Amino acid sequence: MRTVKVAIAGLGKVGSVFLDALLEAGAHNIKVVAVAEPIEEKEAVRKAKEAGAGYFKDARNLLEALGDEIDVLFDLTGDAVLRTELHEILSRQSNRNTVIVPEKVAYLVWALITKGEKVYPR
Template sequence: MRRINVGIAGLGKVGSQFLDALLSVNTDNVKIIAVAEPREDLESVKKAKENGIAYYRDARDMLSSLEDAIDVLFELTGDAVVRTELYDILSKTANRKTVIVPEPVAFLIWSLITHKSS
């Protein structure tokens, strides 16, 4: 089965929970390859680094640097300007591989992977 390379932009409240949820999923099919967060002192940034995940201070730099190595980019910054600029980067680089997933869809996925059967 094909491996999906994931990037996470924003490791605040939602992003850090999302990082934890994805790290807890035991699969070789999904790999977090990079995260972006301007606040380097966050515990979630430390956790990402400890897990060998590339760290960027800016999501735009992450996407520009890794180009289409990222299959799925979870955009969890809550910043409309950053979101727009990420789409602009995809457009300008002709990257047709990377899919940007907005926060509501990320929340749905997070809910599904953390849901415990009653």
């Protein structure tokens, strides 16, 4: 079975809990390869690093560095300008592999990986 390589931008209230769920689901061929969060001292950043994920202060730098090595980038920053810039980076790189997933789709993934047993953070 293929491993899906995931990155998360934004490890705030939603992103940090989402990271935990993805790390728990890792046995199901999900690998968190990198995170982007401006505040390196956050507990979620520590967890991501311990799990072997790369760390970036900025999602743009993450995408520039890893490019099509990422299958899915969950953008949980809530920043519409950033999301536009991330799409521009994909276009500049001719990256047709990486999908940028907004929070609404992350909610769907959350429901699937937690089997509806955990409330989505707000």
